[in-house]
Amino acid sequence: MQKLTLYLLFSMVFIVMACGQVTAQHETADSLFEHSLQSRIKQLDEFIARFNYQIVPSGSTPANRLDTAARKKQLASLFDAAYVQGMDSSQRQTALRFISQVAGDSSKFWLLSLADKGLYAQAHCQVQYQGKKETLQLILHTQQDDKQNLRWVISAAEAPFLAVVPTDTTQFLSPVSHELNFMQLAKITEQQPQNIAAYTAPHHKVDQLSIVLYLIQTKQLKINFVQHLTFHFLQVPNFVFTVKHFERTKGNVGWLISHLAPATDTQKATYWTRGRR
Numbered sequence: 469m470q471k472l473t474l475y476l477l478f479s480m481v482f483i484v485m486a487c488g489q490v491t492a493q494h495e496t497a498d499s500l501f502e503h504s505l506q507s508r509i510k511q512l513d514e515f516i517a518r519f520n521y522q523i524v525p526s527g528s529t530p531a532n533r534l535d536t537a538a539r540k541k542q543l544a545s546l547f548d549a550a551y552v553q554g555m556d557s558s559q560r561q562t563a564l565r566f567i568s569q570v571a572g573d574s575s576k577f578w579l580l581s582l583a584d585k586g587l588y589a590q591a592h593c594q595v596q597y598q599g600k601k602e603t604l605q606l607i608l609h610t611q612q613d614d615k616q617n618l619r620w621v622i623s624a625a626e627a628p629f630l631a632v633v634p635t636d637t638t639q640f641l642s643p644v645s646h647e648l649n650f651m652q653l654a655k656i657t658e659q660q661p662q663n664i665a666a667y668t669a670p671h672h673k674v675d676q677l678s679i680v681l682y683l684i685q686t687k688q689l690k691i692n693f694v695q696h697l698t699f700h701f702l703q704v705p706n707f708v709f710t711v712k713h714f715e716r717t718k719g720n721v722g723w724l725i726s727h728l729a730p731a732t733d734t735q736k737a738t739y740w741t742r743g744r745r
Contacts, residue, residue: 509546509722512699513582515711518542519570520579539571548712548726549719562730566707578704582610583618586703586736595627596690597683602629604680604691607740624740625677632674634666641667698726702736 507525509515517523521539524530530538544567555563570578580587589608594601607624639660645652656664665674683689699711712726731739 507545507720509720509724512711512723515546515723516580516582519546521577536571536577539577540567543567543570545720546725547728548714548724550714551724551726559728562707563728565730566704566709566728569706570704580701580703583612584701584703585609586701588623588700588702589620590698590700592695592697594692594695596692597629597688601692602627603695604630606680622677625680627676627680630674630676630679632665632679635663636660637666639663639666699723700739702731702739707731708736708739 509518514523518525521530521533521542524542525545532538547563552560552563572578587610591606591608593604593606595604596602604625604627606622607626608620608622610618611621612618641650641652656667665672680689684691696713700708701711702708707728708731709728710726711723713723714721714726
């Protein structure tokens with residue numbers, strides 16, 4: 469019965485949001501504008517505060533932060549309405565499990581923090597490289613120093629133009645190259661620099677962040693601006709979810725959950741190598 473009630477609540481919240489409706493039947497233009505402002509999640513900090521049920525859409529503190537039903541309703545409102553409309557039955561059940569776990573009960577519930585180790589920002593950047601505009605993704609996470617001061621640090625970089633792949637995998641260094649002081653290396657770097665990856669170990673993985681740091685330091689690459697951000701939350705047990713910013717005329721707007729998936733600790737450990745949304 470509890471699952472059915474939550475399911476109906478979850479559905480009703482998004483039917484209302486997707487249609488851009490409000491609860492009152494006769495609202496003035498001012499009240500509609502006020503409702504729009506309140507429903508908009510303007511910053512990630514505000515998303516986290518609403519997720520934690522520290523504030524309600526009006527910006528005030530909830531009358532009872534231990535009200536599990538009210539928190540579940542607010543958690544449901546943090547999902548992108550278009551994403552929910554496209555959910556299949558399995559995805560909807562995953563969302564219901566997620567909401568139930570996060571809201572918990574009056575003695576235990578889950579909270580988010582910028583200091584969490586499982587929080588990552590994915591910055592989609594437009595950059596200038598060799599006279600051309602390219603797209604670069606930087607992965608950042610938060611870190612605390614010895615004085616508990618919080619800061620964002622760059623932990624990885626990804627871009628097609630940074631890929632270092634061999635053009636001819638049949639090339640190799642002779643097993644007697646050492647007897648000739650590896651003279652072939654000079655020829656390779658002079659005549660086949662684009663194929664240098666062919667001479668590395670088969671499973672060698674290029675650290676693209678190191679390439680980015682070098683290119684920026686030598687003024688060969690410039691970050692023009694960050695086009696948009698995606699935040700990845702891995703800290704909630706059994707789940708991973710992403711948050712993006714949505715701007716539109718109907719439905720809920722601002723920073724909202726754009727994707728949710730069940731995940732084990734092992735899957736979370738390989739999150740950046742197995743693909744994400």
